[in-house]
Amino acid sequence: MDAPETRELAYFVAVAEELHFGRAARRLGMAQPPLSRAIQQLERRMGVVLLERTSRAVSLTPAGRVFLAESHKALDAVAAAVRRAQRAGRDVPRLMVVMKPDGDAGLLERIMPVYRRDPDALEVEVVVCGIGEQAQMLRDGRVDLAFLHAPHDDLGGFDTELLLTQDHVAVLPSHHRLADRAALVLADLDGDPLPRWAGPEEASGPEVRDPGQLMQLVALGQMVAVVPESVRRHARSDVVCVPVLDAPRSSILLAWPERTRSRAVAAFVRASTEIAAAGPVIETVAAP
Amino acid sequence: MDAPETRELAYFVAVAEELHFGRAARRLGMAQPPLSRAIQQLERRMGVVLLERTSRAVSLTPAGRVFLAESHKALDAVAAAVRRAQRAGRDVPRLMVVMKPDGDAGLLERIMPVYRRDPDALEVEVVVCGIGEQAQMLRDGRVDLAFLHAPHDDLGGFDTELLLTQDHVAVLPSHHRLADRAALVLADLDGDPLPRWAGPEEASGPEVRDPGQLMQLVALGQMVAVVPESVRRHARSDVVCVPVLDAPRSSILLAWPERTRSRAVAAFVRASTEIAAAGPVIETVAAP
DNA sequence: TGCGTCCATACCTGCAGAGTATCGGTCGAT
């Protein structure tokens, strides 16, 4: 069969996600009948039933589930093609880098001067996105590079370079019952409200978007948090940080789309690995 | 901007590859003027000039080069979406595995019985493709798994599991001047005709499609060949195999599309790593 | 200068995609 048009993929995705032709049509800004027909035609041409419909409910067949996931990938690839070409066509091409707030653990400011020395270096534009959005921005071509976090982010489709692996610390109000412990384990925090990181995750406490907010809320006694060591840099005088012995270590990785041939990306990766190899900065108190 | 239709991507790819609107139109089975218009409209909507045209020649802009590579990826993703859904919709879903002739070094027949014991196992259909076609078949969704070869194949976009790393041997006619050497280096073979592996590679000798053909041609004195050790299994009595000390080692990897969630694929990978961990079979001469 | 090449423009046509109205099946309330 000949390939479906991207429009048809978008139609299918809408229906498969809504599981309701009427709502899907509204979401697509069109009437329901042409949508029904478009999906029928798609199924006919593919020779596969994607949706099971009764007059009461719509559900996905196994093939439909596969096609939904694959359609997302394909639509991402199309969007990425456009965005990357547009970026390449700009008069001053830029290297776009994305991270969540503090997602680079301070590495970027050490990477930048090294990168700028490279003859292939371009202007760098840093995008700070919401938590958990980095991978999607890389997939759909809005950025060239992302600071991702293992094991939290989905690394599928990317090449990566490991930059840093960190232990975790608990951030506690200074009057907290565990504040003077030298170390603790996760079980010690049972019952304490933990932050709900902005995004579709599950936890008990208030929603948090960046380290500053987090420190604020901890200081207020609203919650406690378990965070990578690097976040310690943002600690205020009215909170304390205590190592958590059994929190799984997390890593910061630099990621970019596979099969990328861009010299600018390659140069940035080179600079980053150089910094990573140099190891973490030993933070010292400056002598007068 | 709204996403371009796959048809438009295909049009652009044709023009970008032919660098000639007339030929591209013929290849697409359409007339030249609507093709010209479609590309113009694509550029207008994207807001990027993709092609530089004079009345004598067409060439790609930097943005056009990026868009060509990205369009290929996107079209592959669309084709893969359709094929994977079609496969998932079959009444008896099958696991499709591809390799070039002897591309598995005999591992598959050891993997199969282990795989079949897995509760998630499906029927396995093995596709033997031309040399160098494996990765493309995996990318466009015609197969679920491929035996690839490092450093020859492009692993971009795949998850992989290393199965086997091998040294190389030279296959020589038994009367060859080097036939009684215990070992040799590549430079020893300077001047001898080497096989031209079917596909777009460069070499001197006759075209070769599989190990049987290769042995035949070596036996006839038409050429010599440097091949992974596993090919030795196909050696006939009228050829000799001599280790080559300085040929870069090559690896066989099992590859599958990233972010694959299929249980059947996961089970096959499990079985394969089990076999790989068990190590190569020690080939012994059976006692009478 | 005249000819061949090649992309763009002008103009026309048919069909496919989108809209409106309506049907028909299913569930739930009474």
Next chain:
DNA sequence: ATCGACCGATACTCTGCAGGTATGGACGCA
């Protein structure tokens, strides 16, 4: 059992655009 609400499919109409033909106009070459 009946009615009404809901929801997807069907029937029919219309319009925009993809695609075709003819031609223009720029450029290179003999």
